[in-house]
Amino acid sequence: MPIFSTLSGLIRGCPRNIKRRLLRDILLILFVISGAILTIVMLQGVKTQREVSTSIIGKANLLVAAHFQSYTDPLTNILRILGKWGEAGLFNMQTPEILASQFQALMEIQQTIHSISIADTNENCFQLSHHNDEWLVDESHKSNATTSRLVDGKIEGQETVNERRYTMSTANWFQGAMLTPSSTKFFMTEPYLQKTTGDTVITASLQWKIRNSKDGNHVSGVSFTTQSLMTFLEDLQITPNGRIVLYDKEGIPLNSSGKDRLNKIVSASVEEVSLSEQLLSTVGTLLRTNRQQTTQPLSIRNGGKNWWLGFSQLHESNPDIWVAVIIPADDIFSDLHRQWIRFALLVGSIFLLAVLMTVLLVRKYSYQLKDLPQQHINTQSYETEVAALIRAGESTTLEFKSTMRTNLNSGRPGKEIEVAWLKTVVGFMNSDGGILLIGVDDSGTILGTEADNFDNEDKCRLHFKNLLNTHIGAEFTRFIHLKIAIIKDKTICIVECERVRRPVFLSIGRQEDFYIRSGPSSIKLSMSQMIKYLSER
Secondary structure (H helix, E strand, O other): OHHHHHHHHHOOOOOOOHHHHHHHHHHHHHHHHHHHHHHHHHHHHHHHHHHHHHHHHHHHHHHHHHHHHHHHHHHHHHHHHHHHHHHOOOOOOOOHHHHHHHHHHHHHHOOOOOEEEEEEOOOOEEEEEEEOOEEEEEEEOOOOEEEEEEEOOEEEEEEEEOOOOOOOOOOHHHHHHHHOOOOOOOEEOOOEEOOOOOOEEEEEEEEEOOOOOOOOOEEEEEEEEHHHHHHHHOOOOOOOOOEEEEEEOOOOEOOOOOOOOOOOOOOOOOOOOOOOHHHHHHHHHHHHHHOOOOOOOEEEEEOOEEEEEEEEEEEOOEEEEEEEEEEEHHHHHHHHHHHHHHHHHHHHHHHHHHHHHHHHHHHHOHHHOOOOOOOOOOHHHHHHHHHHHHHHOOEOOEEEEOOOOEEOOOOEEOHHHHHHHHHHHHHHHHOOOEEEEEOEOOOOOEOOOHHHOOOOHHHHHHHHHHHHHHHOOHHHHHHEEEEEEEEOOEEEEEEEEOOOOOOOEEEEOOEEEEEEEEOOEEEEEOHHHHHHHHHHO
């Protein structure tokens, strides 16, 4: 197609054709503007990605914290009730059936409670657990430990345990509460395996002391399973395919089963995107490396997908449990990417339309655009360029002269020969500039300047300069450049003439004439013609 051939021609160099140069320059401007716009949009897009992901991850962390608070508030309220009852002396570990019934009533009201424990500094401990519709009672004292079942308010099937499951000095929930200074603040353990039921649990514990009693401090604990917590958190939907995963301080994910914490986690509510073991391991490694809460999200690539994630502590009282919010990048940026694609298509369409309009306009007004004349010849390839000029023939910007001063018919120097090419130089300068080749006849045959009989090149240059100073003016010599070259063993003079905005006259004695180029010849204008020409120039 003509348009595409025109475009392809622009790539091959710096054309002298003014239409091509104009088209090239306009297209270059369009490319630069389009590239600048796309660069700005891309940089802003990266910033927007970071801001959007930070906002979503931050909101997700706050939402998880609030959701976890709503989960633990009823449990901590029960814990405080236990503390107040204990301070009032309402618990007696010597009457286990009454104590078990009290705990059972609370656990039936708040069904997320897995077990309730009470212990003192004298190595006495009582615990009621609910597992698979069974109520299990664990009692331990300094000398013995038993396990039994609670059935209709009665303790049955009591069995002696040969080895105590734990002592108060090793029970993390007991020691943690004892080290927590205020009786109004509770302690929360990391996930651990409860030996009675085999469930992985987290225990919130609180220390208290019986009023007006010399007995030592007591600790009550309320436990919940990680399975119930994760089931509760699964109700949160940050994004369509986002996940909330709990990790311990070593970066190991807490499985909802509570037994094999390394198994992969698959959400029951969203099946489109599952988290692979490799992704969970990568997230765990990042958590183990950083182990700090940060408002800045992290970007990782796993399984051929980009993911954004953020970390936060599950609860301020427990640095051992961390929440990882894991969101596929497509969930966050799908709308943004669609907007980018639409914008890119819009910019591309505008650019193509601008290119098409530019080409059509340049072609439409091409008759008003004049080609820039060749005013200079490259000295490194002058033979090729001179040959091309000779083949093109004389024109408004190119003329051939056989000699600089010698009349070939008489074989003697003639003033008319010098005036002839000086008219050409003045005409070039008053028009659009051009090149004069001296030593080439009208047919394009290279004759050389040997007929001028200059002793050497310096003599030739001096004669040329003197003629310019005498007939054109020394002030205009800076616009005229003489090059002497040898082509096919012939010496020629290349006179490069620049366009001059001021009027240039050819002085012959007292007469000054004004010449311009008209086709391949120079014509003299009258005074009125000159004034009109200069006003319209």
